Amino acid sequence: MKTVLMVAEKPSLAQSIAKILSRGSMSSHKGLNGACSVHEYTGTFAGQPVRFKMTSVCGHVMTLDFLGKYNKWDKVDPAELFSQAPTEKKEANPKLNMVKFLQVEGRGCDYIVLWLDCDKEGENICFEVLDAVLPVMNKAPSGEKTVFRARFSSITDTDICSAMARLGEPDHNEALSVDARQELDLRIGCAFTRFQTKYFQGKYGDLDSSLISFGPCQTPTLGFCVERHDKIQSFKPETYWVLQAKVNTDKDRSLLLDWDRVRVFDREIAQMFLNLTKLEKEAQVEATGKKEKAKQRPLALNTVEMLRVASSSLGMGPQHAMQTAERLYTQGYISYPRTETTHYPENFDLKGSLRQQANHPYWADTVKRLLAEGINRPRKGHDAGDHPPITPMRSATEAELGGDAWRLYEYITRHFIATVSHDCKYLQSTISFRIGPELFTCSGRTVISPGFTEIMPWQSVPLEESLPTCQRGDTFPVGEVKVLEKQTSPPDYLTEAELITLMEKHGIGTDASIPVHINNICQRNYVTVESGRRLKPTNLGIVLVHGYYKIDAELVLPTIRSAVEKQLNLIAQGKADYRQVLGHTLDVFKRKFHYFVDSIAGMDELMEVSFSPLAATGKPLSRCGKCHRFMKYIQVGGSKGCDLTLPHWASTLSSVDPGFGGTGSGPRGQGAGGCHRAPLSLPGMGCNECTHPSCQHSLSLLGIGQCVECESGVLVLDPTSGPKWKVACNKCNVVAHCFENAHRVRVSADTCNVCEAALLDVDFNKAKSPLPGDETQHMGCVFCDPVFQELVELKHAASCHPMHRGGPGRRQGRGRGRARRPPGKPNPRRPKDKMSALAAYFV
């Protein structure tokens, strides 16, 4: 009998899927690593009786790292980590012996079905499994397919069975996009981390972190915390005035009214309104209103919402909450706690889960009533296709679980009961009063039916005194009218719950990794957790973020992650080549890295304020009133001297403004610095140096061929230079003026069969066409085509853009100024074809 090996992403899923597919009749045993189990049963596959072996891995089998010798910090320049340093795949968790385990179980199997999670990471793990297992599996008779991918969107009988009936193939492009992400994260993260750590540790003895890490997720996470800090620091309280009126509704009862103008920021205006109203004896009812409103029951619970509530209401940090939830899960109290889904599958046994709670000492009454009267269908949520929402699986008491486990379990269970309860209904009443010319309102809410708030009492509509019954035209005596002076107050530090929301919104991290990133910035001493689980950045955290802003804001903006992911999605969708995207993105970050290294003095200025005595140079100004140290003048920043540094960008930039992505105001083609598409830009890099694989302004699409003078440059069409069209080298100062007055010039995908440069397709207006005959359009090689010879004039630009790395272009002794080629004379140096020029450029 042939054997089918099936592999899921984690042990729990292997078990659930095997249970469904074997209809409960399977035999299970632990694998050699003690973590994974193997579930066996018989059935049919491809029309024949077979033995199924369902098992799992534990997440990724492999991890990416540099070759050993590149992990010696003292021997390797971090800049080498961008390209030279080779990487290798190592076992992700050597203790689990996953490769050996897979090979033991896979030996002699005939088919493999991959049941890994249906996301990009899962697709990547498919290939990790195949790499381990294919060499030991039986060789298939030629032409027979042996590798299958099951695609499922929930762990339900129908979904799993239909996935089994419609097996596909693993998607190599999706897997490649993850390979690219791993390599980018590793190279970029390690290069910046090593450089920063070595640079600042060598300079400031009193740094309160042994490691100054940088990462595309942790750094923007820190950025959010510092952004709030800056808002607090730069907050200027404003005084405002509010009119407050009281009317007497009864002998001993009065009603406080809100002013319809809410507030004014001018004392005299406030005084004027007070004068207009304070002498009035009566308030007249202008209108009354009653409206039935509903407070919606919560969506079913996913990981991120659980973490938010754990932090804000239970005072538990995300890392701790996650550990607690995992323990509850492995002990069978709750369902799988890592899920993005807030929608229950249609056939989920909600009543069954609810029945488990029917005898619980705390909520038996509510549950019994719900079961008797009929449950409410949960609201329609988001189905991410991973796991059902977090649901209690069996009843537990406080004595049984104790401590934080109980508190988290209690919350999860109350939340679950709430999702199948009814909405809370209440009546909103408003009365509008006129006192003199001014309008005032009071409103009150009375509960009609509490619905889910009975089980989540902290969500209830607060009890209020009921409003008097009255109608339009009624009058009440005015108790008093007075003016209150108040001040606007600054926001408080970011709560962990708010940070989780921001991270989720900007796609920083995943449900599983968000707690890790938050933990990271705490452990690195970039932020501290204050009361109310608010995150207050430390001096080190503030200086780092302010430094990034000063040097290259993209290093800390939340857009950095989504920009990279946009590129990676091109690979996943098969729209761009893996090597090209990786090459381009690494090239951009390598340039960012060099620019960062060159500009590190800018961050040093901020560091010195917090971490070292005054530099010997420079004349001290005066002492700080707060810390009594001498203040130091900071050239491009604020000017406080103690532990405060003020952000100079604060007035113009918001770190969450998605519109900001570059350093320039939007280049028109070349040399303007910063990319108009703003995915990732580099201070000082023009589009003609950009190797973006699909942007219509990039070198990849506008490059023509190797420069006629310098070794490394590529001649690139400046698409915005018309009507005085230009082709310029992106390294030296060679520039060719050509096709003056042409209406349109395009770089063709075709190449010259003599010199292999890209052909140019040129359109002229009829009246201005210099082309022979009455032609208006011509395609040819800018170097070899006799028609174009007359229309191209080679020159040297006066200077190169100063920001170009490597300094201004090499000036050539010969050929400065006018250098028109004599007609018919061959090109002085045969340009290499465009692709080999591009390939050389990548190196």
Next chain:
DNA sequence: GCAAGGTC
């Protein structure tokens, strides 16, 4: 000693 992503 470094990243981020899986998971135990």
